[in-house]
Amino acid sequence: MAIGGEFMRRLLQDAGLRPSMRVLDAGCGSGDVTLIAAELVGSAGHVVGIDRSVGVVHAARERASAAGVGNVTFETRDIDDPPEGPFDAVVGRRVLMYHPDPVRAVRGLAAALREGGIAAFHEHAAVEPLSGDGLMLHRTAQGWLHETIRREDGNGRIGMELHAVLTQAGLNVVEVRAEAVVQTPTQHYALASIVGAVLPRIVERGVATADEIDIGTLEARLDAERIASGSTYVADMMFGAWGQKR
DSSP states (O other): OOHHHHHHHHHHHHHTOOTTOEEEEETOTTSHHHHHHHHHHOTTSEEEEEESOHHHHHHHHHHHHHTTOOSEEEEEOOTTSOOSOOEEEEEEESOGGGOSOHHHHHHHHHTTEEEEEEEEEEEEEEEEEEEOSSOHHHHHHHHHHHHHHHHTTOOTTGGGGHHHHHHHTTEEEEEEEEEEEEEBTTBOOSHHHHHHHHHHHHHHTTSOOHHHHOHHHHHHHHHHHHHHHTOOEEEEEEEEEEEEEO
C-alpha cells in the first residue's frame, strides 16, 4: 500500500471507524479511501463515495465491482451537496485543498453526521525543502507539483490549517497528526509517479514542458541523484485530523 494509504488507514482506525458504521467518503476519486473504509466497517457497514467527476465515479464503481466489494455505493455529486444522513463518519483525502471555502465544506458535511459522529481528513502541506547538497532535481520536481497546485487555486498548505478549519466548522477536534515524506538513497517516495499522474495539468498550466520533465527517465534520475549525493530529502508533510460533531 502507498505511504498515503497507510497513513489514512491508521487515521481512520484511530478516529474510531469500526464494523457496522455508515460512512461518507467526500471527494472519493477512484475509491482508494472508500475501499479502506469499507474494509474497516465490514459487511454490516456501508460506505458512500461521492465525487463531482462522472469519469472517476464510474472508475470507482468498476474498481469496487472487480474487487468484489459489495458494501459501497458511489454517487456523482459535489461535496457541497452530500447525500442524506445520518452518517456515523465522514472522511476525505486531499479534497479540502481545492475547495474555495473549506470551513463551509466541512460544516456542510458535518450536517450529515449524527450527534457525536466522526469527521476525519487527510491533507498535505508543502514545506521548505530540507535536504543535503546535490538534490536540485528533487527540488525542481517538487516545485512542478507545488506550482501546479498554486495555479489551480489550490491551497498547498491546507494541512497546517486543519485544526482551524475543523474548529471553525463547529467540530470538537480530538487530534491532529503529521508525518514527513522522507526520501533517502535507499528509501524513495513515488515522486516521479505523482509527477507522471499530474503531467497533463503541469503542461496545461505552463509550469513545465513535457521535454523538460522527460517523465520516462525521471524516476531513474531522481534515484541516481539521491544515491550520488548520499542525502536525505524532505519537502512534504502529510497531515491528518479528526474531530466529533458536538
